[in-house]
Amino acid sequence: MKISIRSHSTGRRRTPTVVVLGAVLALTVTACGDDGGGASGDGGAEGSGTGKIVFWDNNGGVRTDIWKEIIADFEKAHPDIDVEYVGIAATEYQSKVDTAIQGGGLPDVGGVGAAMIAGFAAQGALEPLDERLAGSSLDGELNEDMVTSLRAAGGAEDTLYSIPTSANNGVLYYRTDLFEKAGLPQPTTWDAFYAAARKLTAAGRNEFGYTIRGGAGSIAQALDAMYGQSGITSFWDGSGERTTVNDPRNVAALEKYAGLYKKVTPAADLNNDFTKMVAQWDSGTIGMLHHNLGSYQDHVKALGVGKFRGIPHPTGPGGKRVQVSNPVDGMGLFKASRNKEAAWKFIEFATSHAQNSKFNETAGQVPSHTGAAKDAWISRAEPTKLAAQALGDGSTTIVQLPYYLPDWNTISKADNEPNFQKVLLGDMSARDFLDTLAGQLNEAQEEWRQQKG
The missing domain is CATH 3.40.190.10 (Periplasmic binding protein-like II)
Structure with missing residues (x-):
């Protein structure tokens, strides 16, 4: 048997029509x-x-x-x-x-x-x-x-x-030991999430309530937080031609979410992809982390099953849970x-x-x-079990992202991750960021619709 392992590095992703x-x-x-x-x-x-x-x-x-x-x-x-x-x-x-x-x-x-x-x-x-x-x-x-x-x-x-x-699903991981010590309830609602993020932060002691993803992969997490808070349940308006990402309710949600950076999060979050974000949460005293089922075993190895839980995303008013689709691999x-x-x-x-x-x-x-x-192992992996229940009991509405657009990955990664970092730093408004993103998405949707006839 022969198994060879190589590592690779590469530059910025180009669009399908451009060859570097x-x-x-x-x-x-x-x-x-x-x-x-x-x-x-x-x-x-x-x-x-x-x-x-x-x-x-x-x-x-x-x-x-x-x-x-x-x-x-x-x-x-x-x-x-x-x-x-x-x-x-x-x-x-x-x-x-x-x-x-x-x-x-x-x-x-x-x-x-x-x-x-x-x-x-x-x-x-x-x-x-x-x-x-x-x-x-x-x-x-x-x-x-x-x-x-x-x-x-x-x-x-x-x-x-x-x-x-496999299918992944968004998860809110939280440190049960830190929540119990602070006398906080589970962060099952967005209001409880924000309250816990503030209370668990003591920057002088390097203690933070949350870790936000500012590096690679940040856009999907930001969209999840936006739609989860706004309660908007469709990525496109009724015509199917214009995206809802820059709806005023989403703009307000992103402003609130991005405002967490450096107030209740580490400064290093600006450049953290999921591996750095997960490692930081596993090794520090940070209260909450939004990621997905894929990092569950990392948390088990680092913390043991007694110090954290992984639960479905918080609900908004009326107990409504909205989240964006996590791609099937x-x-x-x-x-x-x-x-x-x-x-x-x-x-x-x-x-x-x-x-x-x-x-x-x-x-x-x-x-x-x-x-x-x-x-049998699924019943022993609580986040996986809870995710399956949330997706099957009618409590969760999924906003389907437009993976069918050939330019989706370019738009949602290389084209806009640097802009999201500007939002975190205060150099770009949430409105300008989402208007830019919406313009690119609307153009890509129109091109796709024309090609489909």
């Missing part, structure tokens, strides 16, 4: 090995079903250990297939794949979550998976809502480009693969009952395989 010459020239460092894929225009081949395949993990470092276990199990079951593992940090993955699409060097298989599908599919990089799924052991065994979500994210409801592995087969049959075997194996359960128990996320979703 320097990035393309630098692509030679990402060669996919003997049977690796080429550029997106290459139709690839089914291959022999044996030999070497290359797998790109879209959350390298965080999920490396569990993928190594799954790969070892797969190679034991399929000794004639050798999987090369390439771990790429979540913040770099999109740009890495975009570069490979244009210049060659795509892997055979890789992580393809809902937020990525439209951009990759628009460039012709992904293999449709409907027929493979229908003829496999996975047929009828996957969560239909997750499959539907990935279909919709591709912008074409009749085409599936990714096999779901999955595995995609790249069209340029020269060994699609072997790559599909790996996808099928990794999302089987046993392996999907193993992966999601480690990640603390909701399994895509219906059998795995019934396994």
